[in-house]
Amino acid sequence: xxxxxxxxxxxxxxxxxxxxxxxxxxxxxxxxxxxxxxxxxxxxxxxxxxxxxxxxxxxxxxxxxxxxxxxxxxxxxxxxxxxxxxxxxxxxxxxxxxxxxxxxxxxxxxxxxxxxxxxxxxxxxxxxxxxxxxxxxxxxxxxxxxxxxxxxxxxxxxxxxxxxxxxxxxxxxxxxxxxxxxxxxxxxxxxxxxxxxxxxxxxxxxxxxxxxxxxxxxxxxxxxxxxxxxxxxxxxxxxxxxxxxxxxxxxxxxxxxxxxxxxxxxxxxxxxxxxxxxxxxxxxxxxxxxxxxxxxxxxxxxxxxxxxxxxxxxxxxxxxxxxxxxxxxxxxxxxxxxxxxxxxxxxxxxxxxxxxxxxxxxxxxxxxx
Amino acid sequence: xxxxxxxxxxxxxxxxxxxxxxxxxxxxxxxxxxxxxxxxxxxxxxxxxxxxxxxxxxxxxxxxxxxxxxxxxxxxxxxxxxxxxxxxxxxxxxxxxxxxxxxxxxxxxxxxxxxxxxxxxxxxxxxxxxxxxxxxxxxxxxxxxxxxxxxxxxxxxxxxxxxxxxxxxxxxxxxxxxxxxxxxxxxxxxxxxxxxxxxxxxxxxxxxxxxxxxxxxxxxxxxxxxxxxxxxxxxxxxxxxxxxxxxxxxxxxxxxxxxxxxxxxxxxxxxxxxxxxxxx
Amino acid sequence: xxxxxxxxxxxxxxxxxxxxxxxxxxxxxxxxxxxxxxxxxxxxxxxxxxxxxxxxxxxxxxxxxxxxxxxxxxxxxxxxxxxxxxxxxxxxxxxxxxxxxxxxxxxxxxxxxxxxxxxxxxxxxxxxxxxxxxxxxxxxxxxxxxxxxxxxxxxxxxxxxxxxxxxxxxxxxxxxxxxxxxxxxxxxxxxxxxxxxxxxxx
Numbered sequence: 001x002x003x004x005x006x007x008x009x010x011x012x013x014x015x016x017x018x019x020x021x022x023x024x025x026x027x028x029x030x031x032x033x034x035x036x037x038x039x040x041x042x043x044x045x046x047x048x049x050x051x052x053x054x055x056x057x058x059x060x061x062x063x064x065x066x067x068x069x070x071x072x073x074x075x076x077x078x079x080x081x082x083x084x085x086x087x088x089x090x091x092x093x094x095x096x097x098x099x100x101x102x103x104x105x106x107x108x109x110x111x112x113x114x115x116x117x118x119x120x121x122x123x124x125x126x127x128x129x130x131x132x133x134x135x136x137x138x139x140x141x142x143x144x145x146x147x148x149x150x151x152x153x154x155x156x157x158x159x160x161x162x163x164x165x166x167x168x169x170x171x172x173x174x175x176x177x178x179x180x181x182x183x184x185x186x187x188x189x190x191x192x193x194x195x196x197x198x199x200x201x202x203x204x205x206x207x208x209x210x211x212x213x214x215x216x217x218x219x220x221x222x223x224x225x226x227x228x229x230x231x232x233x234x235x236x237x238x239x240x241x242x243x244x245x246x247x248x249x250x251x252x253x254x255x256x257x258x259x260x261x262x263x264x265x266x267x268x269x270x271x272x273x274x275x276x277x278x279x280x281x282x283x284x285x286x287x288x289x290x291x292x293x294x295x296x297x298x299x300x301x302x303x304x305x306x307x308x309x310x311x312x313x314x315x316x317x318x319x320x321x322x323x324x325x326x327x328x329x330x331x332x333x334x335x336x337x338x339x340x341x342x343x344x345x346x347x348x349x350x351x352x353x354x355x356x357x358x359x360x361x362x363x364x365x366x367x368x369x
Numbered sequence: 370x371x372x373x374x375x376x377x378x379x380x381x382x383x384x385x386x387x388x389x390x391x392x393x394x395x396x397x398x399x400x401x402x403x404x405x406x407x408x409x410x411x412x413x414x415x416x417x418x419x420x421x422x423x424x425x426x427x428x429x430x431x432x433x434x435x436x437x438x439x440x441x442x443x444x445x446x447x448x449x450x451x452x453x454x455x456x457x458x459x460x461x462x463x464x465x466x467x468x469x470x471x472x473x474x475x476x477x478x479x480x481x482x483x484x485x486x487x488x489x490x491x492x493x494x495x496x497x498x499x500x501x502x503x504x505x506x507x508x509x510x511x512x513x514x515x516x517x518x519x520x521x522x523x524x525x526x527x528x529x530x531x532x533x534x535x536x537x538x539x540x541x542x543x544x545x546x547x548x549x550x551x552x553x554x555x556x557x558x559x560x561x562x563x564x565x566x567x568x569x570x571x572x573x574x575x576x577x578x579x580x581x582x583x584x585x586x587x588x589x590x591x592x593x594x595x596x597x598x599x600x601x602x603x604x605x606x607x608x609x610x611x612x613x614x615x616x617x618x619x620x621x622x623x624x625x626x627x628x629x630x631x632x633x634x635x636x637x638x639x640x641x642x643x644x645x646x647x648x649x
Numbered sequence: 650x651x652x653x654x655x656x657x658x659x660x661x662x663x664x665x666x667x668x669x670x671x672x673x674x675x676x677x678x679x680x681x682x683x684x685x686x687x688x689x690x691x692x693x694x695x696x697x698x699x700x701x702x703x704x705x706x707x708x709x710x711x712x713x714x715x716x717x718x719x720x721x722x723x724x725x726x727x728x729x730x731x732x733x734x735x736x737x738x739x740x741x742x743x744x745x746x747x748x749x750x751x752x753x754x755x756x757x758x759x760x761x762x763x764x765x766x767x768x769x770x771x772x773x774x775x776x777x778x779x780x781x782x783x784x785x786x787x788x789x790x791x792x793x794x795x796x797x798x799x800x801x802x803x804x805x806x807x808x809x810x811x812x813x814x815x816x817x818x819x820x821x822x823x824x825x826x827x828x829x830x831x832x833x834x835x836x837x838x839x840x841x842x843x844x845x846x847x848x849x850x851x
Contacts, residue, residue, distance in 0.1 A: 268428040283400035308426035389667040448844040454824035459840035
């Protein structure tokens, strides 16, 4: 095992590579041990956007990451104005995520490690989100809601682990939103969830009835997606009737379903569920801080609802903007460097990646509170 | 940035703003809502008023729907339990539109308090005798009889509840009360130690807080109920963890005919719990 | 629930209920062996405004707490503006029922031409032109029966248990029947009755 090399007390610099889903991100971070300050030197991202009505497939996404990796890495080095020799380590996402994209980025990270003779640090993607969120917002010991296309978890720290108090029992909330965007053939550019949010802002005349599925601190989204899909089908049937029979052809008292109201109702329902399970976890651990991380964390309606809940409990919500809440390389660099500073490195032979990697599997050696 | 939770002054539900002999006392502020100790009808009838305040961040239509549904569901489950002879608080009154539920006040202390105090005293006496004091409770020592008897009563209460088609959804030792044995009430023949201890663990088990409960006869749901309690028990009373599988399981078998199937499911749930992994 | 016995029993007892606004005052009376049930029933059917009372058939009642509970619920519903019947007194009668069926509730819990023992409730809401004395006088003048106190001992003498078991669906509660202590048993029955009332078939 390579010992951490600190070049004479100056700042430690790490490069992080992220590609667990459709974003390829490379970031460069510096930790100054004397001041304790963290600086983001570069945070470059390139997203694989699939056409409306489709999702990103592992094969195509992996190809995207392979195609762009060298370009993005060079851009990051240039933006940070650092040379490979200044790097303390190369950090990469070990998991969880989609197999093929994870692998293509792991291969690239290994290549950099061998090419530049720098040690590797494998990072848990979720821990990356949490640590970057804590760093950016200054939240010290929050309950964390981690919401993305692949994950939905309520997490709180205890005894050197990020413990999962609640999670989805089926699909992730982001996956539910992405798939509903496909149902409505909403654009995936820049992100399906963002376009749903824009439509939802125009809706709200009615709240359409969707199932509400919370079980303790766990929740479920597949039933909601199914019900929303059925409503969308009803809407298309209404479109057809109105088109052939003219206005006023709908049954007396029938609600005219619109994409805006569908998006509004879906958001109101799933975000209320997320706020509820987060509140339950806060009551359980006695915390008044909540940090939202992950791609869905960009949603302003979710942030506003969470803020109102936290305020009522005498606390506040911490959220980051799209640079940090959407998958990025800087969070991998940051969490990796934190681990590296405690003496952790990933030997080349063990520098694998894994689709399944629970947040609570990683020992958080850098925290002792 | 505020790290500390400021003490909050919560507005009372309208019903508690009308005159009463004693000022309503806020007992707990959970995520579900607030619990007040107050009176029902007469100054001599203590009552627990569970209030689910409106959640302003939730769409008002959704909020009203959820509040109504949950108040009614909890009331229905409690009424059903009571009819079937499972010891739970009686339901006095329900106002699902205003978001409150008035329940019989259950005297006594939560099981958690009794068990922790019992474990503390046991440790102190062990230490006084020159031993380490952190030995796990196996249930075999003569001094363990009270705790074993308590576990048997808990298992009996759970078996009875499951038998009538109710799952609790949030079993912890905080959600069970030890109510002093009432006059004229028969005590169970087994599951009662016979009072050689200090009385800390004496009393009838009354299950409370059915906010997440539901009607179900699924063995999977019952197993999850036991699993939740097992995890809560292990984290709340680590030194008595071993008693869970030994005493609780065997007494549950005696209380509930369907128990073997539920306990087999429990084994599966445990395995899943340890292995549960998610896709990225 | 044992309240201290009121001695000597007044014609009309005024009760201060917990969590009821000052504007509402509650007055109750019990009459045994009434002779003019048919007349009283007629006044209700004829909507005689002078007879705006809750006339409860005491055979369908197990305890004082049950009556007070019905009164409390009706006041709550009236305050919420959510009454399902014409007035607070008809609301009290229907509040005794564990179902939503209002006409059934009147039949089962209200006075009938053959009622023997009745409980009378009057809720005065200020500003009201009437006083407790007016109410008492009106009852003395119009109800032909023996005044009794509203207490559990008196009420238990009037209870028709077969009715109670049927109305509140208490025929399958073998564990209560098996209780040996009479006091514990009737308390438990009372709790089951209150539970049934609280749900009103919801």
